[in-house]
Amino acid sequence: MFQVARSPAALFRLLTPRGGVLVEAVRGRKSRNDPKAKSKVDRVKLPPPIDPEEMVVLKERYREYDLIVRALRAEFREEVMRRRYEEQVGSRAEERAKREAEEHRALMEWNDRENLRLRQLREVRVQKQVEEEAKRRAEEILLHEERRQCVLKEKEQEILQLQEDVKTFITPENLEQRIEEALDNPKNYNFAIDKEGRVVKRTVLP
Amino acid sequence: MDAAQFVMPRYELTLILKAMQRPETVATLKRTVETLMERGAVVRALESLGERALPYKISKHNVRHTRGGYFLIDFYSSAKILPTLLDHLKRDVDVVRPTLLRTDKEMGSAPYCFPEPPKNKDTLPRRR
Numbered sequence A: 001m002f003q004v005a006r007s008p009a010a011l012f013r014l015l016t017p018r019g020g021v022l023v024e025a026v027r028g029r030k031s032r033n034d035p036k037a038k039s040k041v042d043r044v045k046l047p048p049p050i051d052p053e054e055m056v057v058l059k060e061r062y063r064e065y066d067l068i069v070r071a072l073r074a075e076f077r078e079e080v081m082r083r084r085y086e087e088q089v090g091s092r093a094e095e096r097a098k099r100e101a102e103e104h105r106a107l108m109e110w111n112d113r114e115n116l117r118l119r120q121l122r123e124v125r126v127q128k129q130v131e132e133e134a135k136r137r138a139e140e141i142l143l144h145e146e147r148r149q150c151v152l153k154e155k156e157q158e159i160l161q162l163q164e165d166v167k168t169f170i171t172p173e174n175l176e177q178r179i180e181e182a183l184d185n186p187k188n189y190n191f192a193i194d195k196e197g198r199v200v201k202r203t204v205l206p
Numbered sequence B: 001m002d003a004a005q006f007v008m009p010r011y012e013l014t015l016i017l018k019a020m021q022r023p024e025t026v027a028t029l030k031r032t033v034e035t036l037m038e039r040g041a042v043v044r045a046l047e048s049l050g051e052r053a054l055p056y057k058i059s060k061h062n063v064r065h066t067r068g069g070y071f072l073i074d075f076y077s078s079a080k081i082l083p084t085l086l087d088h089l090k091r092d093v094d095v096v097r098p099t100l101l102r103t104d105k106e107m108g109s110a111p112y113c114f115p116e117p118p119k120n121k122d123t124l125p126r127r128r
Helices: A052-088 A091-166 A175-184 B002-006 B022-038 B079-091
Strands: B010-018 B042-060 B063-076 B095-102
Touching (some): A052 A091, B042 B095
Antiparallel strands (some): B010 B095
16 A cells, blocks of 8 residues: 655655655555545445436447447458458369469470570580680690600700710829819909999909 | 609819918829719819918918918719718818808899888987
8 A cells, every 4th residue: 555655746744754754645545454434434335327218228229239230240251251262262263273374384384495595505605615624734735745845855955964074074093184284274263343244354363 | 752862962162272382282182082082972173263362361270371272173972971071171281271062053032131221310219
């Protein structure tokens, strides 16, 4: 019955203890077991008065109205159900099924034709790609082979060069002769160069 | 691959010998080349750059050298003999400085090193 107030709306102090707790007025202040108020002890609660004739007329009118409305509702419901039934199982349903089957067949035919057309295009394209691939690979192989041949030739050249050089190498027999030769011809690798690229080789050793 | 084990790269030995009389130089060179050949090297050529003043005085085997004879020996050999060879040459009294270089591989173009551009001194010095 008593609720502690959080908002100041409809506040008034009732039986405030010294703590000063505020309570709100709420409907149905009295709970079940509270005794009746002294002013209301002899009160007899009566239902509202009704006029019998008015009541009869009202009842009759309500009955008719209700009848009509229920009939209308039933009519509408029946129509809806009939339409639904026709949709699914009826003369219209058959025509519709036939039309749909026809459409389906036509679409499938169109699909097959499209597939065929695309397939031909694809085959042509794939063929071309395969040929190109084969050609490219052949070219690649040729190039590779050429390069290998080049490398081999270079190596052969090097080997021949080396074989020629072997004749100039130092052996134990011509060691002393070579030493004498080297001492007699001192070499000078020093040179000077300027910005124009002219090389000058007249460095004198100290 | 098996071929890699039998590779003989080409090396160049720059020998700075003590400034000696001709017969002694001949003997030293002969000694050196024979050492090389003993260890299985194939000597390609022997060049002399003459007897000249060293760029700076070199002290070796308790002797201070001012002049020396420069000799180049290029040879092919296995890489395994090189440490022992260098060791041997370092111990030789007549050899002032032996230098070994590899000559067969081409060096790739190294990236250039430019000096850094000078930094702007706009900012205030840091307050310590």
